[in-house]
Amino acid sequence: MTEESIRLEVARYRPGQDEEPVLVPYEVPLRPDWAVLDGLAYVKDRLDGTLSFRWSCRMGICGSCGMTVNGEPRLTCGTFLTEYGTGPVRVEPLKGFPVIRDLVVDIEDFLAKLSSVRPWLVREGEEPPLTTEYAQTPAQLDAYKQYSMCVNCMLCYSACPVYVLDPDFLGPAAIALAQRYNLDSRDMDDRFDVLGHEDAVWGCTFVGECTNACPKHVDPAEAIQRYKLTAALRSVLPWSRR
Known part of the structure; x- marks a missing residue:
């Protein structure tokens, strides 16, 4: 049985090298207990190790994994992929902050x-x-x-x-x-x-x-x-x- 998947559209941007951010699609497993942060970790571990994002506790305590998910500021550790049906799920850096790289902003x-x-x-x-x-x-x-x-x-x-x-x-x-x-x-x-x-x-x-x-x-x-x-x-x- 083939595992169901969902598409993450992730903003990729390297200031000084890229003219503007681009959304890169990745297919990740759609599991009931997976948060958006799990999907990003899957991308980095299995699909593209160059992806940059912040995270630490995975428990909604450290606050470091805040990103823009489908246009809304969210903690990605507490935002589940199943909330977005069949997708896609668009993940971008927090608005209003300079981007250091990809999903990492200057704080x-x-x-x-x-x-x-x-x-x-x-x-x-x-x-x-x-x-x-x-x-x-x-x-x-x-x-x-x-x-x-x-x-x-x-x-x-x-x-x-x-x-x-x-x-x-x-x-x-x-x-x-x-x-x-x-x-x-x-x-x-x-x-x-x-x-x-x-x-x-x-x-x-x-x-x-x-x-x-x-x-x-x-x-x-x-x-x-x-x-x-x-x-x-x-x-x-x-x-x-x-």
Whole structure:
């Protein structure tokens, strides 16, 4: 009995050598437990060892296997080939990022944006590393827990029409990360200097695609809107915080 197969149409591109990306078709086994990432691994192991893509945990935790699948930003380890019927399944790099090779994108700008929001606990009068323990109630944990679930997969950036058009936009994941710390009862910062300007929360047009794309239900759109209220109050009442 011949094993059923499905066609992957994979973007191949080597900047400096190729004029533009091209879609190369590959036939891979269509198995009920195979994710798109399994199909790509089959291509690299069996059909074309020159294919380049990122992956690590295969469990939706590391966030490194984010790609564009049939036009949507997805984690390829959690996107199954059977979701696409008889195919084909088109796999391309995440939109909005420079391509290094094939499905691998440059994440330096994304990492810089994450670090700019001071993603650590800020305590006035204390220097890192912090050694004192600060107990929290379950309610205090719940205040920021949702925003702490981000795996930095960058799907929200690829889905965001503002970031695709304006690379200076701070972006949904970085703002949600800032809110994770702003809402932490142990933190004493409000990150207004980073968040309260045109390229940060005020650059968001509230399309909401970032939240739709998030595989961990972080809801960065909500984080952005919540900080808009904080920033507005801070602008009107400069002495107010959070």
